[in-house]
Amino acid sequence: MKLFATLVSALLLATAGFSTQANTAAVPTYDDPYKMMEVLADKTFQRIAADQPKIKQNAEVLRTIVSEELVPYIDSRYAAGYVIGQSVKLNTVPKEDFNTFVTAFQNYMVGTYAGVFTQYTNQKVIIEPGQPVDKQRKIITIKTRVIDPGKPDIKIEFKLRRMKDTNTWLVYDMVAEGISLLDSKRSELGSLIRQQGLLSVAALLEEKAKAPIKAPEKKKDA
Template identity: 25%
Template structure:
């Protein structure tokens, strides 16, 4: 994973941190992102524990405020690709659980990297009745080049859900697809599940980024 990709993933978290109090289904996805992100970045700026890397506080924050607004089933399905249909329901549940844990740690680590970046929002191209859109933003880094971040959102019965984040032209979902496919070809779906379980266990015990 590219350094810049991991470094700015905190924005993927930040943009949806306050959605628990927003009526997602009644807002346009770009308006929702802009409104919630500004509130969240202010919170991150003021929270010294998050900036200092308090893992337990960050994990709890992500679990309570962020995860309800991501479609982890679709994200996992896209990451596993054509092999998803070969998995049993039990294997699918395990893949979702472990991939979710992997991404939680990635987002959590990223939350502590906020260094006064600002965000420019581009107008969303959306027709009436659209249920799948891309929201494009540009992250301006002090002393660095701006980084584009695009969000893939789908509107479900309970509102807009994020199913992919593309940072500097690298998709979160497809970033894992190649390694997942390779592992499945070598060791099957159970082999991939074991790799994810082991990776998450090591991250939990050692504080690794995952």
């Protein structure tokens, strides 16, 4: 069950820490967050299904799919800043150091979730029906379900925020089985950042990101 929860969390891309945003000319933008989630899920899983022959020959193809289909719809800087949290005072961190961390976290998460996608076997992702969103709202939660025949449905919540001075929505977090992805990453990296510094942790993440794409190891009790 945890495997499939992790699979859907790839839609968030770790989510977190990505420098590309949805307001680039080549990437469609959406003022309807429900439509964005629907298109994002459909395009990603359809592409993975269509590219299975290539993926079987070279799993690194998944890294490209993740970068092209998911990364543009992540609120990168907000997510990275959240993960850093109170580990350091961001107003004292040079802009270039923060940008280095954002890029490193991006590369690390791309590799991590590309590995998760090696487990994709055509599970269905159902997104709750769209509903009107008050123009004053800045944060919303969209509920989804992962349907895998013969197994209990997995409930996933995606958190999105409206970008400043625009109607565009981007994903910034997801909660699977009651666990927030950003909270988990903050807990994992926070003490390292405090002890070693932002650039040191960024270098560590970049090194981890270089590892070949492979399926995540199954826990003995899974």
